[in-house]
Amino acid sequence: MDLLFEILSTMLIQLQKPTLAFLIGGMLLAAMGSKFEVPDPVYKFIVILLLLKVGLGAGISVREADLVALAVPALAAALAGITIVLLGARTLARLRDVSHMDGMATAGLFGAVSASTLAAGIAVLDDGGIAYEGFIGALYPFMDIAALVTAIVLARMSADRKLARPVQGDGTAALTVGGTGGFGAPALDGKMIKGILVDTFRSPAISALVLGLAIGMFARPESVYSSFYEPLxxxxxxILMLVMGMEAWSRLSELRKVAHAYVLYGLTAPIIHGLIGFGLGLVAHQLTGFSAGGVVLLAVMAASSSDISGPPTMRAALPEANPxxxxxxxxxxxTPVAILSTPLFMALADVFIGL
Structure with missing residues (x-):
């Protein structure tokens, strides 16, 4: 009982911190029909600045990081992304009232990473004075790309199987699929996977993050980082949290057009996915001393769902899926469930590791 009270107390305190308070405030503004808005170019500019900041900070830290200390969390991030997609393929995508293509696209977004959610998690830990690895932003592409590629490849393989047709020959039924081998087992299209990787890296979110990483690793941006990016x-x-809160509320109306299964998935999946990331983070903690703050942020990344790089990638790769x-x-x-679950992961980290 004391443990439950401690977790709830930690969550309540964190919900009062500025980052989460602005998110809730944005949702309240939208619920009341407020005309408040941030112009789209300003919103995009803010996102790019935040990602450059995260990338620069990660690049500066990677320059001095132990490769083993970085490699294990990076592997954990990739495993988290793949596991989340496989879980979605076994649950949401198999439900009777859910299109398999729509389910896989949704699982792909939930396996990928929300840049804004990661930035929010970093801010919450900073506000609490909780230490974490500076290279945490470098884990973003590992989880993001692993999840998107897995989801798209699985969706395409399933679509190819449905197009498979029996070939009449010597009385033995065989399955052939255009561009694949026999027995109905589609060969992976290397060109398609290469296209996914290229499109993902060209997306604004990944481009800004990778650029920041590269500059942080191979240049000396400490002065502009500390004088411009860090204070802002x-x-x-x-501002970003206000916009996301309002957008989250407005997006709820879109869910009326699809099955109720998506509502249940959207409410529960971030917590389950975050716990997967938390568990893998604990393994990294045992193997390399990965910090409690790093475990929390890995859980936050796993709980998040892509809001920038994922949607355009899915639209291009799975045009049949319903946005x-x-x-x-x-x-x-x-997104709001993932951000609001940050205090839960902090409380768990405090119990299992100690913040």
Missing amino acids: FRGLLS SAYVGTSTGLG
Whole structure:
């Protein structure tokens, strides 16, 4: 009972911190029909600045990091992304009232990472004075790309199987699929996977993050980082949280067009996915001394769902999927639930590791 009270107390305290308070405030503004808005170019500019800040900080830290200390969390991040997609393929994508393609697109977004959610998690830990590895931002692409590629490849393989047709020959039924081997087992299209990787790296989110990483690793941006990016971080993030809160509320209306299963998935999946990330983070902690703050942020990344790089990637790779299903579930429910679950992961880290 004392443990439960401790976790609830930690969560309540963290919900009062600026980052989460602005998110809730944005949802309240939208619920009341407020006309408040941030122009789209300003919103995009804020996102790019935040990602450059995260990338620069990660690159500066990677320059001095132990490769083993970085490699194990990076592997954990990739495993988290793949595991989340496989779990979605076994649950949401198999439900009777859910299109398999829509389910896989949704699972892909939930396996990928929300840059804004990661930035929010970093801010919450900073506000609490909780230490974490500076290279944490470098884990973003590992989870993001692993999840998107896995989801798209599985969705395409399933679509190819449905197009398979029996070939009449010597009386033995065989299955052939265009561009694949026999027995109905589609060969992976290397060109398709290469296209996914290229499109993902060209997306604004990944491009800004990788650019920041590269500059942080191979240049000396400490002066501009400390004088410009670091002081602006929390102020810009508060505006972003307001926008995301309002957008999350408006996206809820899109969920009326799709099955109720998406509502249940959007409410529960972030917690389950976050616990997967938390568990893998604990393994990294045991193997390399990965910090409690790092474990929390890995859980936050796993709980998040892509809001920038994922949707355009899915639209290009899986045009058959319904954006109302995967974007509405991700932005309308997944993102706010993931951000608001940050205190839960902090409380768990305090219990199992000690913050």
